[in-house]
Amino acid sequence: MWAEHDLSRLIACPTCDTLTVSDGVAEGMRLTCARCHRVLVSPRRHAVAVVLILAAASVGLAVGAAALPFLTFHRFGLTRETTLLGAVLRFEGALLVLSATVLALAILLPVARLLLTVWVLLPLVIGFKPWPGAARAFRLAEALRPWAMAEIFAVGAGVTLLKASDLARVDIGPAFWMLTGLVVLVWAQESILCRAGIWEALER
């Protein structure tokens, strides 16, 4: 039988329930599940600080990408600027549901995730005790992961751009580049962050 203090050395793979004993993993190494090959622990030097900086920068990019001009149309001598927020909120009547869905999945949930990440990581980086609700905040941020679709929205915006440029002369606005940057930063955060390390730090 396992004693209480031994259990903290164990990891149960969330995918396949296989137990792995973890006696510390060196920086730059990875501990994977022997059965399903899921990465369990993957510590990187300064990972928490880097992820915190990327998350904070991403919040700025997300707000800018939503509110600054995304496209400028030139047609029939007229010029019209569109922002993503304006495009998403344009519908009325029954299509308001579409506005709300796109707004939530493409902008609100990604920003909420980033803010939760900053809430959890900031005290860890500056050496404070975790802020209240940090564990719940991190659990929520992880649970929101599949529903935060900023990168999918970015691809959709790219397709829209291609389609629109068939129909009129289109200039790309700053929001397009901010959206592209956001995708890269979110992807970088996902690949750098070692979740096991955060959980351990929150438990200490």
Added chain:
Amino acid sequence: MTTARAEGLVGCTRCARVWPGTTPVCGRCGARLESRPARPLRRVWGWWALGVAAYVPAMTWPMLETRVLLSSSAETAVGGAVALARYGEWLVALVILLASVAIPVAKFGAVALLALAVGSRSRGRAEARHRLHAAVEFIGRWSMVDVFVVALLASTVRFSWIATVRPGPAVLAFAVSVLCTMLAARALDPRLIWDLDEEPSPRVP
């Protein structure tokens, strides 16, 4: 190699912490602990049925309504793809058919296959089934790109009062179908797939 359940322990599926088997709530992250869900497939089939049900109007209702001067026309997703193919835009037509027909139908099939395998305790092939489940979870969210494109296209491409493009009701049905299929795939506990590999597996109701 042994599992938490075989050792009389329970693993947290959110933070991977291990606790004695009867612990109700994870002491580290606060998630509810459950070695295996009591009726694991009820929610899977529920979300799956909703996803399939919403897919029918997603295909039969109009996806885009175009108004030019006084005439208006409405196209379903497949109808639009066929029209594009007639104009010689084969690539775009193929992409639309792939995204709105092939991938959604493949996802329904894959989730049903996995749920049936778990329900009938069909042994073995855990590795392949796990890969299928991971693929469905990965691809599932990307189907929303259709919804985003229709929404953005309809609201950005409006040049004058002469022509307007409006999303049809099928867009909402398609979004509901995608989200329900995602929920169905996530409701399927992957540990049950790996349990099928084990000797002899406890009864799954």
